[in-house]
Amino acid sequence: MxxxxxxxxxxxxxxxxxxxxxxxxxxxxxKYKVDYGISFSKQHAESLGLNWKENYLAMLDELKPKYLRFSATWDEVEKERGQYDFTEIDWQMNEAKKRGVKVILAIGQKAPRWPECHIPDWAEILEEENYKIELFEYLKTVVERYNLNEALEIWQVENEPFIKFRFGDCENYHQNLVLEEINFVKDLSLEHKIIITDSGELSTWRQATKVGDLFGSTLYRVVMTPGGRYWNYDWLPAGFYKLKAKFWRIDFNNFYISELQAEPWFTNSNPNTTDIFEQEKSMNIERMNKHFDYVERIGVSRAYLWGVEWWYWMKTKINDDRYWEIVKNKINN
Known part of the structure; x- marks a missing residue:
């Protein structure tokens, strides 16, 4: 029985x-209409041996995105305590402004791209109280500098701040300060919305959907396990993301894909040290088109492509402009 x-x-x-x-x-x-933007990282372009300014300008003038996302990382703008250098962020913002491109500017302890946490060396050794003072001074300085810049559309406070595992060099990440950071930036910049991001595959979105004006999810379809094996999510329908959004009552007009995978997955390697055949196991023309098709079935209003540095590397170093051209056509059609 x-x-x-x-x-x-x-x-x-x-x-x-x-x-x-x-x-x-x-x-x-x-299928739904999606507006495509691009995430750019000056540091990542440099790590590939590229001239980052040439990469940035080629992106703006050839791909012609309407939307960009990049970071004013703490370790770059305040390498020495109390000494700020905004030369490179000013240049990126002004070049975007010239072309009418709208920017998500990411700030905080965590930012897109490795090593994930971008905390200055001098801040790593501070006691909790002094660390908080310096962090909030950095936030205040950045917000006040760019709050009235015509290119600025949205603030991103932290990057995937509520993810439950430590990814990257984040031993000294102070997650307990995140909610205060968000409220602090809101009070300083009433004119602009705040986006909070989270992992699409490895998080429930519970916290991230409740504290910002906009919500951004990552979308990775092929990853590599710690053991070096590729794992894909091709079995997971786009309705999964749609259902999660409905469950948390997210307005789809305020729902973005903050990182749409459009480059290979690298673990302890980079394009310069990896055979093209191996790279195209996790990103190739067929898969890129699949990712476009997939994201257009979720219902999000906007998606930021992840990989412009790699497309430019392929174009200028390997003489393969297929990825560059596909993105150009997708953005402008």
């Missing part, structure tokens, strides 16, 4: 999983 009951429960659970998967699949059939 007990075995029959267990079997019935097991069959019922399997049926429920199948029904749920069918629901996700059917909810993924409709």
């Amino acid at each position: 007990f075995k029959k009951l267990v079997l019935k429960i097991l069959i019922l659970l399997i049926l429920l999983v199948i029904i749920f998967y069918i629901y996700l699949w059917f909810s993924s059939k409709q």
Whole structure:
């Protein structure tokens, strides 16, 4: 009797999983218009051996995005305590402004791209109270400098701040200060919305969807496990993201993909040290087009492409402009 009951429960659970998967699949059939932007990292471009300014200008003038996302990282703008250098951020903001491009400017302890946490060496050794004072002084200085810049559209406070595991060089990340940071920037810049980001695959979004004006999710379809094996999410329908958004009552007009994977996945390597054949295991023309198709089935209003430095590297170092051209056509059509 007990075995029959267990079997019935097991069959019922399997049926429920199948029904749920069918629901996700059917909810993924409709396509939506998506406005595409680009995430850019000066530091990442340099790590690939590129002239970052040439990369940035080529992106603006050839790809012609309407939307950009980049960072004013703490360790770059305040390398020495109390001494700020905004030369490079000023240049990026002004070049965007000349072309009418709208910018998400990321600030805080964490920022897009490795090493994830961008805390100055001098701040790493401060006691909690002094660390907080210096962090908030940096935030205040950046916000006051760019608050009235015509290119600025949105502040991003921290990058995936509520993720439950430590990824990158984040031993001294003070997660307990995040909510105060968000409220602090809100009070300083009433004119601009704040976006909070989270992992699309490795987080529930519970906290991140509650504290900002906008919500941004990452979207990675191919990753590499710590053991060096590729893992893809091709089995997961786009309806999964749509359902999560509905569950947390996210307005789809305020729902962005902050990082849409459009480059290979690298672990302890980079394009200069990795064979092209290996790179194209996790990003190739077919997969890039699949990612465009996938994101257009979620319902998000905007998606920021992740990989402009790699497309430019492929174009200028490998003489392969296929990725560059695909993005150009997608953004401008």
